[in-house]
Amino acid sequence: QIDMDKLKVLNDSHGHSAGDAALVHLVKTLKTLLPEALIGRLGGDEFGIALIGQDSRPALVRLGDQILATLGQPISIDGRPIRLSATIGVALWPQDAAEADELITKADLALYKGKKEGRAATVAFESELMADERHKRFVERDLRAAILLNELELHYQPIFAVDGTTLISHEALVRWQHPVRGQVPPGDFIGIAEQSDLIDKLGDWVLRRACADLAALGTPHVGINVSVVQLRRGDFAERFADILLEAGISGSQIVIEITESLPLKSGTVELSNIEALRALGVRVAIDDFGSGFASLEYLRGFPFDIIKIDRSYVANLPDSLIDGLIVSSIAKIAQSLEVEVIAEGVETAEQLEFLRHAGVTALQGYLLARPEPLRSRFASAA
Ligand code: C2E
Ligand code: CA
Ligand code: CA
Ligand code: CA
Structure with missing residues (x-):
């Protein structure tokens, strides 16, 4: 299955005749290169090519790339x-599908993958x-429903001062209570949510929920994770502010955690969103620093x-000299910049001891407390 990439552009700038001429050129090229093939137009600028007697996937991919190379000549x-x-x-009969319809669907899936990766290439x-x-x-369909049906839940992991006992904040971590699959961890759905507007819906839900839970958490602020994809939306800061206003929560009660994959250039949507939130008093944490x-x-x-x-830097403390140096250096830099530094993933008393001396200002990890739903905290308090 072959689909032209630039035909729309051709049509726009040169009128229909150019698009038609391009199609004629495509068909001519195909007929010259594949005199035996059956060629049919599937619609628009998409064509199906049936080749008989070819059953090697790599050979077909090479052939496809030859066609593209010929087409690419001016x-x-x-x-x-x-x-x-x-x-x-490219899809193979009968390995990939026995029926013609299904075969076309599979060739289409491969084509779609190539398009999505932005490659003018042959994909099998x-x-x-x-x-x-x-x-x-x-996942997409279920998650969309889950947001509406309230199947999502936030667990909160306490963050402590370096003494290991003074509770200073919480991090909200989303959980999905799937009716059939049980509890689905965020690693299994955040990436998929990021491929559509689902991440925005999910993000709004998380912020709303965290605002509603804040009083019961008993800490002055709560941290939520924000995906870089969310920050790319022009209306992100505005919606964020609206949710805070609705909940009667001030910006200073919220910390957003962002991983360091964010582009730095000034003037980007991402940075102006961050600046708008900071103007509301929201604090920004660089998550997974060093990764x-x-x-x-x-x-x-x-x-x-x-x-x-x-x-990952905490995991091998105190044995790893280099990790120890890195952690201490980050803590020193943070100190001179007068920013807080939280060590994640503290699992042993030895790590805690090391971190305390290294100068980090706060600790988070299974040794101190695991993420838990709010209700279980009420239950244990009662
Ligand atoms: P993260 O922000 O780095 O969150 C910390 C992760 O480490 C959490 O995994 C937490 O349960 C786990 N963790 C905490 N203490 C320890 C420890 O001592 N040892 C070990 N081995 N792990 C520890 P979780 O909840 O599975 O979350 C995974 C990731 O999913 C998060 O990484 C975050 O990037 C993302 N995520 C979670 N909730 C949200 C959300 O509401 N929105 C977005 N965009 N991403 C989220
Ligand atoms: Ca096309
Ligand atoms: Ca985080
Ligand atoms: Ca992290």
């Missing part, structure tokens, strides 16, 4: 030099593609209030 349409580009999806169908796609669609690259460079251009040291 031609002249209406006296203008034009280069055509397309994406090809693989069975994981089907499983991935199906899984993704299930990305260019971490130190990051500190220069980023308006933040708190550093959270990634738990």
Whole structure:
């Protein structure tokens, strides 16, 4: 299955004749390269090519790339030099599907994958593609319902001062109580939610819930995780402010945790959202600090209030000399910048001891407390 990439552009700038000329050129190219093939138009600028007697996936991918290379050579349409580009999806009969309809669906899935990756290339169908796609669609559909049906829940993990006993804050961590699959961890659905507007709906829900729970939590503020995808929306800060207003919560009661994958350039939507929130008193924590690259460079251009040291640096304390040095250095930098530094993933008393001496200002981890729903905290308090 072959789909032209640039035909819309051709149509827009040169009128219909250019688009038609491009299609004619495509069909001619195909007929020259594949004289034996059955070629049919599936609609628009999408064509199906049936080849008989080819059963090697790599050979078909090579063939597809040859077609694309030929198509990519400049031609002249209406006296203008034009280069055509397309994406090809390949499926094999009978390995991938016995029926024609299904075979086309699978070639389409491969094509769609190529388009999504922005490649003008040939992509062969693989069975994981089907499983991935199906899984993704299930999760998307279920998650959309889950937000409406209140199947989501926040668990709160306490954050302590370095003494290990003074409770200073909480981090909200989303959980999905799926009616069939049971509890689904965020790692299994945040990434999928980030591929659509679901992440915004989820993010709004998390903020609303955290605001509603804040009084019962008993700490002056609560941290929520915000995806970089959310920060890319032009109306993010505005909706955030609206939710705070509705809940009667002030910005200073909220900390947003952002991983360091955020682009730094000034003038970006992401940074203006962050600046708008900070103007409301919201504090910003750099999450998983050290897990990305260019971490130190990051500190220069980023308006933040708190550093959270990634738990991978804490895991091998106190034995790992280098991790120890890194943690101590981050703590020193934080100290001179007068920002808070929280160590994540504290699991042993030895780690706690090391971190205390290294100069971090707060601690979070299973040793001190696990994330728990609010109700179980009420239950244990009663
Ligand atoms: P994170 O923000 O780094 O959250 C900390 C994760 O480490 C949590 O996993 C927490 O349960 C776990 N953890 C806490 N203490 C320890 C410890 O001592 N040892 C170990 N091994 N793990 C510890 P969780 O809840 O599965 O969350 C995973 C990630 O999902 C979070 O990483 C965060 O990036 C994302 N996430 C969670 N809730 C939300 C949310 O509401 N919105 C968004 N956008 N992302 C979320
Ligand atoms: Ca197209
Ligand atoms: Ca976090
Ligand atoms: Ca983290």
